[in-house]
Amino acid sequence: MNKIEEIISVFKDLDNELRLELLLDYAEKLPSIPEEYRNQEQIEAHRVHECQTPVSIWITVLNDEVCIYADIPRESPTVRGFVALLIKAFNGASPEEVEIAPADILHRTGLADTLGMIRMHGLSAVYKRIKDETHRADILNSANRKMINP
């Protein structure tokens, strides 16, 4: 079982209350963004516009390992929690692992039931962004590698 599957299995067996508590736990542990991202330009350039909360996501892939950072206001613990959960699952993972992670993660974890349907759209958009960006970073890396070693 890889990390994302482990996390899904933990969440899905909890009741709503415990699920929320665990999500909050994750929210409180969301890592802060590095200094070089803390400016308007960076934050704007990495915004996930589809999410109702101002969320910015940075994805890099180095040596076949994914690295994710996110900037999300403290007043939005639900989004912080969900993204922190994804960071825990995907940081250090290979791009392939991220790309094949289940699309319906919000249903599999039971978060769709716990949080309600209206909240799903923004969270799904953030999840999709992470997967898309990872894929893009991966392709860019492969292209660069080919250029260096033709």
Next chain:
Amino acid sequence: MSNYVYPEVLVDTEWVVDHRDDPNVRIVESDEDILLYNTGHIPNAIKIDWQLDLQDQLKRDYINKEKFEQLMSEKGIANNTKVVFYGDKSNWWACYAFWAFKLFGHENCLIMNGGRQKWIDEKRELIKDVPNFQTTEYTVQKLNEEAIRSFRADVTPHVENNLPLIDVRSPDEFSGKLLHMENYPQEGALRGGHIPGAKNVPWARAANEDGTFKTADELKTIYESEIGLKPNDDVIAYCRIGERSSHTWFVLKYLLGYSNIRNYDGSWTEWGNLVRAPIEKP
């Protein structure tokens, strides 16, 4: 305190501190994010989530009378309990919960002026302990929907008779430039613009930077001098799903004393998606 028509519905943070252990008071937090309360809340406050607690989970509507009675009972709210609402975003969601309680005729509803923001700015204590109140008996005395809620069928004659409609969305949504609130694209509509005849007063104009409501004079300047409303007008307010317009509903009804103000909760997500509904662009 400003010369509001019903000043007794607004209490300040100090009042909430003084009534924290009052058995006849229930402090309710209502926010956009379901977990914000869990990160820390006013001591003795309980959470009511606008989506999961107040809305029907199947059809687009609020909960019914039985579910409301059950919710009240679980939260330890009795028929004569003074419920004081507060929340994030200048009490936007607190007003929404207040309005929902009024659908079921709950008599004693209050708003803590300034909401979460003011409490935090005043460096008051936030705690994580969730209080447990004894369950109560609650019976809805009289449904109040007709007086404060508008359906689509009410809006059509309103438009035809040129009666006042207030669109509390941003100017870009009002003009149709945006089909959704910036950052809220999941509440999209197929068409942009506004209901014909509606005037645009973005909801936030009624609030100060610190989250409190503006004074009665300032509010009169906005709604009466600028827009031409009068206290005995038959007004309908709307936004996209009715939560921003409940803030304006509160302002007009309780602070300026309007006797006939209704919230059209179908709002633009209904009207902007409705076949053949007339639309106006400035």
